[in-house]
Amino acid sequence: MFEQTGHAMIIGVTGAPGAGKSTIVDHFASVLRAQGKTVGIIAVDPSSAYSHGALLGDRIRMQRHHDDPGVFIRSMATRGKLGGVAQATLDIALLLDAAGRSVVIIETVGVGQDEIEIARLADITVVVLVPGMGDDVQAIKAGIMEVADVFAINKSDLPGADRLEQEIRAMQSIADEVGRANAAPVRRVVATEGQGIDELLSVISSLFQRQGRQSRRAEVWEFRLREMLREDLLAAIPQDTLHTHSLLVAEKKEDPYSAVNALKEALWPAK
Ligand SMILES: Nc1nc2c(ncn2[C@@H]2O[C@H](COP(=O)(O)OP(=O)(O)OP(=O)(O)O)[C@@H](O)[C@H]2O)c(=O)[nH]1
Ligand SMILES: [Mg+2]
Structure with missing residues (x-):
């Protein structure tokens, strides 16, 4: 299509x-x-x-x-x-x-x-x-x-x-x-x-x-691709992993930057 x-x-x-x-x-x-x-x-x-x-x-x-x-x-x-x-x-x-x-x-x-x-x-x-x-x-x-x-x-x-x-x-x-x-x-x-x-x-x-x-289309597609990427990445992170880190941050047992790093680690485990 x-x-x-x-x-x-x-x-x-x-x-x-x-x-x-x-x-x-x-x-x-x-x-x-x-x-x-x-x-x-x-x-x-x-x-x-x-x-x-x-x-x-x-x-x-x-x-x-x-x-x-x-x-x-x-x-x-x-x-x-x-x-x-x-x-x-x-x-x-x-x-x-x-x-x-x-x-x-x-x-x-x-x-x-x-x-x-x-x-x-x-x-x-x-x-x-x-x-x-x-x-x-x-x-x-x-x-x-x-x-x-x-x-x-x-x-x-x-x-x-x-x-x-x-x-x-x-x-x-x-x-x-x-x-x-x-x-x-x-x-x-x-x-x-x-x-x-x-x-x-x-x-x-x-x-x-x-x-x-074409003049606007690249800009529009950049916007759309960004959103698609965001959705895909978020969907790739297990819901309970995200939830666990949210809890840890809320309880101040983890800072948000470390949480994001841990989530990235879940997506792309270090070799
Ligand atoms: N006097 C006058 N009234 C107008 C004109 N164009 C629209 N209106 C009136 O303004 C009112 C709002 O018109 P709409 O076309 O619904 O405006 P809209 O911007 O689509 O409104 P929303 O979608 O609700 O934000 C209507 O009562 C129209 O009849 C105009 O050129 N002159
Ligand atoms: Mg209207």
Whole structure:
């Protein structure tokens, strides 16, 4: 199956809760379908640990695609444990890729570090910001700035879009001064009206074309291989050996460094 992967363009859409990510993704799907492309959508939904409403909301908003086999939608609940979700998301994205979807879209709420990891899996990441939310700059500070390939200012029908755009530009020029150039293009959209969606998608496609399919993949695979290695090594250590050393460390009969050495010894006995 792995040989069949590597054909899809993976788009990440991230941003604050309620920024309009699902509405944008929904319109992306319509535009892509009209171009004859097949679409896979993965909605990573951290809020479903607390309320199932959000999950249902996503389904309802994307309902106009529900009887189109060209659009596959999968919601992933993270149930409070984000570790491992990035891996699971990548695996599903690869599965959709292998199944022949031309575009795979990953929607994730950009709040924590783990979700930024998910955003990094994409070939092109769109960060959705909204005017007048006050926490935009916060979100940018939290590391979202670096993962953005494109900024979408959604809800541009509301006041404050100019100011937000200026704020983004100011951030970019600071990043430029400290040598972390990020001239990600900024586009305004009104997702509810479908305004600016075509333009946003064409910016995404041309960035993807320019950067080439491979540029992100080595980074993504390094991340994935690290996880696979971690899982394999942990699985190779007998559970009771790990437990015994945990007890010893807790009782201060062994220091953690010696414990790790002893565990490595269990994996690779010295000759
Ligand atoms: N005024 C205005 N409202 C919008 C626009 N786009 C989306 N909304 C509204 O914003 C709300 C949230 O939209 P969603 O698409 O669910 O946002 P989301 O980012 O997917 O939300 P979560 O997945 O819950 O984080 C909905 O009530 C939308 O109708 C827009 O361009 N202008
Ligand atoms: Mg959503």
